Amino acid sequence: MRPRRALPVDDGRHDRHELEKLLRQVALGDRVAFERVYDMVAAPVYGVVLRVLRDPAQSEEVAQEVLVEVWRAAARFDASRGSGMSWVMTIAHHRAVDRVRAAQASTVREDRAARLEVHRPYDDVAESVEATLEWERLRRCLSGLTELQRQSVTYAYYGGYTYREVAELLKVPLATVKTRMRDGLIRMRDCLGVER
Amino acid sequence: MSRDPHTLAGAYALHAVDDPAERASFEEHLDRCAECAEETRGLRETAARLGSAVAQEPPAALRDRVLAEIGVVRQLPPAVSPVADLDRHRASRRPLWPRVVSGLAAAALAAAVTLGVVALRTQDLLDRERQANSRVAAVLAAPDATTVSSADGGVSARVVMSRSQGTMVFFSAGLAPLPDGKTYQLWRIGPAGPLPDRLTRPDPSGRTPPLVLGKLGDTTQVGITVEPAGGSAKPTTSPLMVMPLPPA
CATH class of the missing domain: 2.60.40 (Immunoglobulin-like)
Structure with a gap:
């Protein structure tokens, strides 16, 4: 597979170092730095939480938890393990997915199966998202995946489903889903030109 | 089914592994396999891009609420790096301890100055309460x-x-x-x-x-x-x- 080159547009790498520098200041209790971090990450955080939870009120609540966690745990951010944005987005995605799973635990199994039938995470996202440059690029990269790769990746990420649920939903073996999530993400990584 | 833990890297980066035992055994595997850790890091960066691409401005009131809340939330001290990290630090020829220690001292100083010792105790309780919220929801x-x-x-x-x-x-x-x-x-x-x-x-x-x-x-x-x-x-x-x- 030939990786597609990233477009010569702002891909957040300038922000990347800026955000990391700011997070180090936040770790020392710098509130002014935190306000700047807030302005850089609040929209990505709220966006991802909203896609997963699909309920604005709950999403606002979870986004608040995530942003306060960024303040609280800033000293635990380690730039040698990944970018600042990835650290923040991992917290956001985990909180949102955990909230969905906690809610699901109380839902009876049939309802859950019904939800699996009607919920098409990627289509839902595509219909509701703002058409930004970054979304356009992501969409183009997603369309370079096989159908099964794309579904495996987006059901897990935007739908908050476990790989077992994704396998059940797409009616494919567990091992296949695991493999498709991995090779799908690898292809996305190369297409987006993610720094490694 | 494949027993190769390596194939779990994608599901792991997507937070799609909900079994804590399975997750823990994959994380152990990462500690031993530098290449896998590197791949997982790249896949997590990629997953983050799936998130940042769907950014949406939150309601303006969120900013005020978050800034108000951080005024009363005590920050965590830096984690002392586990042994596995020593190699990495050695490789980059940066002494580990001075950085951790000065970070700790600065964070502790900043916290003590802003909050005061008595406030810290109250704050500790508040913090635990906040963390407990998700546990409360889980029980309910x-x-x-x-x-x-x-x-x-x-x-x-x-x-x-x-x-x-x-x-x-x-x-x-x-x-x-x-x-x-x-x-x-x-x-x-x-x-x-x-x-x-x-x-x-x-x-x-x-x-x-x-x-x-x-x-x-x-x-x-x-x-x-x-x-x-x-x-x-x-x-x-x-x-x-x-x-x-x-x-x-």
Whole structure:
């Protein structure tokens, strides 16, 4: 597979170092730095939480938890393990997915199966998202995946489903889903030109 | 099914591995396999791009709420890097300790200066409360959640418990305000007698925030007493209320 080159547009790498520098200041209790971090990450955080939870009120609540966690745990951010944005987005995605799973635990199994039938995470996202440059690029990269790769990746990420649920939903073996999530993400990584 | 833990990297980066044991064994694998750790890092960066591409401006009020909340939330000190990190630091020829120590000292200093020692103690409780929120939600949502209620002399208390999760949450209303120097303390009472649990004070409306108590285990009753601030190891006053829990 030939990786597609990233477009010569702002891909957040300038922000990347800026955000990391700011997070180090936040770790020392710098509130002014935190306000700047807030302005850089609040929209990505709220966006991802909203896609997963699909309920604005709950999403606002979870986004608040995530942003306060960024303040609280800033000293635990380690730039040698990944970018600042990835650290923040991992917290956001985990909180949102955990909230969905906690809610699901109380839902009876049939309802859950019904939800699996009607919920098409990627289509839902595509219909509701703002058409930004970054979304356009992501969409183009997603369309370079096989159908099964794309579904495996987006059901897990935007739908908050476990790989077992994704396998059940797409009616494919567990091992296949695991493999498709991995090779799908690898292809996305190369297409987006993610720094490694 | 493939036994190669490596194939889990994608699902792991997508937070799609919900079995804690499976996740832990994959993380152990990452500690031993530098190449896998590197791949997982890249896939996590990629997953983050799926998130940042769907950014949406939150309501403006969120900013005010977050900035207000960080005013009362104490920050964590830096984690001391585990042994596995030593190689990485050695490789980059950066001494590990001076950085960690100065970070700690600076964070501690900043926290002490802004909050003061007394505030820190209160803050610690507040922090735990906040972290407990998701645990409270988990207990309330448990399929086997059971509620026990009790009302006595204007005080009403409720314990929501889940045997499957081994957890319980305490709520109350109508507790009288206490003078400084006193606190309400909860007790888990079982075969070994009363075990000290959370301390709490009612808000001006007389309610206490939801409190996640210690392990349910063989607790048969939950009690509440008035104790000197800071709590006691054994009850020093007779309980205001004792709530029997249904047996397993």
